[in-house]
Amino acid sequence: MKSFLPVLAALTVLAVLQLVLGSSEYFVYLASLVGVNVVLAVSLNVINGMTGQFSIGHAGFMAVGAYVAGTTSLLLKDDQLSFLPPAMSDQLFLLLALLLGGAAAGAFGFLVGLPSLRLRGDYLAIVTLGFGEIIRVVIQNSDGLSKSLAALPGLAPVGRFVGQFGGALGVSGVPQRSTFFMVWFWVFVLVLLARRLSDSSHGRWLKAIREDEVAAEAMGVDTTSYKVRAFVVSSFFAGIAGGLFAHFVPIINPGSFTFVKSMEVVVMIVAGGLGSTTGAIVAAVFLTLLPEGLRSLFLKLGGGDASLAQKVDQVRMPIYGMLLVVIMLTRSQGLFGTHEAWDLWARRKRAGAKA
Amino acid sequence: MSPDAPGQRPARPPLLEVTDLFVSYGAIAALKGVTLSVGQGEVVALIGANGAGKTSTLRAVSGLVKPVKGAITFRGAPLTGLKANQVVAKGLAHAPEGRGIFPNLTVQENLDLGAWLRTDGDAIASDLERCFSLFPRLKERRDQLAGTLSGGEQQMLAISRALMSRPALLLLDEPSLGLAPQVTQTIFRILRDVNAAGMSILLVEQNAHLALGLAHWAYVLETGALVLQGTGADLLASEDIRKAYLGE
Numbered sequence: 001m002k003s004f005l006p007v008l009a010a011l012t013v014l015a016v017l018q019l020v021l022g023s024s025e026y027f028v029y030l031a032s033l034v035g036v037n038v039v040l041a042v043s044l045n046v047i048n049g050m051t052g053q054f055s056i057g058h059a060g061f062m063a064v065g066a067y068v069a070g071t072t073s074l075l076l077k078d079d080q081l082s083f084l085p086p087a088m089s090d091q092l093f094l095l096l097a098l099l100l101g102g103a104a105a106g107a108f109g110f111l112v113g114l115p116s117l118r119l120r121g122d123y124l125a126i127v128t129l130g131f132g133e134i135i136r137v138v139i140q141n142s143d144g145l146s147k148s149l150a151a152l153p154g155l156a157p158v159g160r161f162v163g164q165f166g167g168a169l170g171v172s173g174v175p176q177r178s179t180f181f182m183v184w185f186w187v188f189v190l191v192l193l194a195r196r197l198s199d200s201s202h203g204r205w206l207k208a209i210r211e212d213e214v215a216a217e218a219m220g221v222d223t224t225s226y227k228v229r230a231f232v233v234s235s236f237f238a239g240i241a242g243g244l245f246a247h248f249v250p251i252i253n254p255g256s257f258t259f260v261k262s263m264e265v266v267v268m269i270v271a272g273g274l275g276s277t278t279g280a281i282v283a284a285v286f287l288t289l290l291p292e293g294l295r296s297l298f299l300k301l302g303g304g305d306a307s308l309a310q311k312v313d314q315v316r317m318p319i320y321g322m323l324l325v326v327i328m329l330t331r332s333q334g335l336f337g338t339h340e341a342w343d344l345w346a347r348r349k350r351a352g353a354k355a
Numbered sequence: 356m357s358p359d360a361p362g363q364r365p366a367r368p369p370l371l372e373v374t375d376l377f378v379s380y381g382a383i384a385a386l387k388g389v390t391l392s393v394g395q396g397e398v399v400a401l402i403g404a405n406g407a408g409k410t411s412t413l414r415a416v417s418g419l420v421k422p423v424k425g426a427i428t429f430r431g432a433p434l435t436g437l438k439a440n441q442v443v444a445k446g447l448a449h450a451p452e453g454r455g456i457f458p459n460l461t462v463q464e465n466l467d468l469g470a471w472l473r474t475d476g477d478a479i480a481s482d483l484e485r486c487f488s489l490f491p492r493l494k495e496r497r498d499q500l501a502g503t504l505s506g507g508e509q510q511m512l513a514i515s516r517a518l519m520s521r522p523a524l525l526l527l528d529e530p531s532l533g534l535a536p537q538v539t540q541t542i543f544r545i546l547r548d549v550n551a552a553g554m555s556i557l558l559v560e561q562n563a564h565l566a567l568g569l570a571h572w573a574y575v576l577e578t579g580a581l582v583l584q585g586t587g588a589d590l591l592a593s594e595d596i597r598k599a600y601l602g603e
Contacts, residue, residue, distance in 0.1 A: 204467065208468050212457055218448075219471060220444055221468075
């Protein structure tokens with residue numbers, strides 16, 4: 001019962017915020033962008049930070065989730081559950097689409113993880129990087145793929161589904177059902193899960209793999225199996241993030257899921273501190289709002305001339321790069337190292353109990 | 356040291372039997388037909404110079420490397436072909452060379468990981484207490500990150516963590532590596548106590564003097580093959596051994 005209270009409290013807070021601020025389009029857009037990046041960073045942190053496996057293809061899993069969830073919603077856009085108010089029915093369909101997207105991304109995570117997690121370090125990084133690019137290129141050429149799939153016996157529906165991806169043009173017309181509540185509900189679910197995981201025995205085995213894989217194996221931990229599990233959980237949530245993304249941007253195309261996107265997420269968790277969920281959240285919020293802040297700053301500097309502000313997107317990557325260099329030089333463990341905000345709180349509580 | 360008559364190996368029920376073991380890393384043969392055994396309650400030492408194949412033997416037994424050829428039986432059942440994590444489940448615990456503790460986990464968490472295959476909570480708690488009574492230093496430092504322990508304490512932790520799986524056989528790889536002589540003495544004294552309480556130990560050690568002092572039976576490895584065996588006391592007294600490994 002005790003563990004339900006925070007959940008209820010969080011849901012109430014989210015619902016109130018939704019009521020109060022849900023009508024401000026700019027706020028909802030920014031909050032959704034931040035939320036999606038938090039989900040991406042925290043989920044990548046499960047595999048990179050907790051388990052110590054360096055994966056740099058997170059955008060690939062995000063793309064799988066975005067396309068599967070987006071296309072599902074697109075196909076079901078005219079359906080309604082007549083016994084529910086339309087808004088409620090929309091949210092249920094959105095949830096269904098998200099779960100499908102997450103499941104598809106998780107399945108891809110399993111397929112990629114099973115062979116590649118036998119590799120270590122740089123080799124794993126190369127394979128995940130390659131995988132992310134393969135996904136993107138396949139989607140880019142989905143028109144041809146859908147025709148080939150449709151021609152195969154039994155795969156015609158899959159072919160039609162893939163046909164909706166629209167190749168390099170992307171998918172447009174996905175119903176914009178994403179809400180502040182839905183995005184941050186998933187943020188909450190994932191953060192809760194990450195926290196529980198890191199305190200559980202499962203989490204300790206993952207950390208043991210990070211610390212010393214051979215020793216973990218000598219303790220009897222089936223390292224491959226646990227790495228694959230972590231990978232599947234991580235890609236599931238990347239898929240959810242992609243699904244959410246697809247429901248608040250007007251168009252999704254392969255350009256949104258390039259290597260640059262993967263690197264953005266890696267920068268977030270490295271800057272926040274590999275292994276720290278708090279760090280991933282803080283860095284994701286900061287690095288998502290940074291370009292927005294820069295944009296309005298440049299707008300002011302340019303005296304209302306938008307061309308300077310438009311350049312912000314182009315200087316974002318150099319700024320990221322420099323930020324990473326500065327952090328590595330001054331604080332190589334990241335902002336939070338492997339510490340968590342709630343550890344601090346627990347320590348204070350323990351100290352208080354002793355006093 | 357051995358209470359038994361010199362030269363004789365008292366008959367004990369066999370625990371681990373390694374027959375004609377070959378291990379290669381790529382084209383390089385590390386073991387070329389090693390045959391050895393460990394009896395119930397026995398301390399067996401494997402000594403030899405760098406690159407003789409001591410660590411390879413342990414790694415093959417615990418499933419960390421796949422032997423090219425040869426049989427390994429433990430309590431009468433074959434171990435060959437099992438993965439490392441499955442070997443642990445059979446009752447073998449390996450404290451790897453270089454200690455292999457988890458530096459960013461606490462001492463307590465390291466010990467919990469040692470017991471991770473077990474479900475008998477009460478027995479785990481009493482084993483934990485036993486480890487703490489063997490190594491009181493660990494109890495003082497149970498909430499400390501293992502990476503902040505001294506070398507000797509880390510070795511104590513590695514041994515305790517291996518004991519926490521309540522193994523039938525303990526595999527120790529170079530417990531004296533990089534430790535001050537005094538700390539090494541302490542660790543070997545504790546190993547003697549652990550053995551006296553019934554634990555069988557297969558010990559790989561460069562410090563031949565210490566290892567032979569503790570071992571009931573010892574094997575000498577040279578470039579991947581056994582060249583000599585005997586009771587620890589006999590080998591300690593042997594002229595060849597003294598010259599080759601004890602620097603006298």
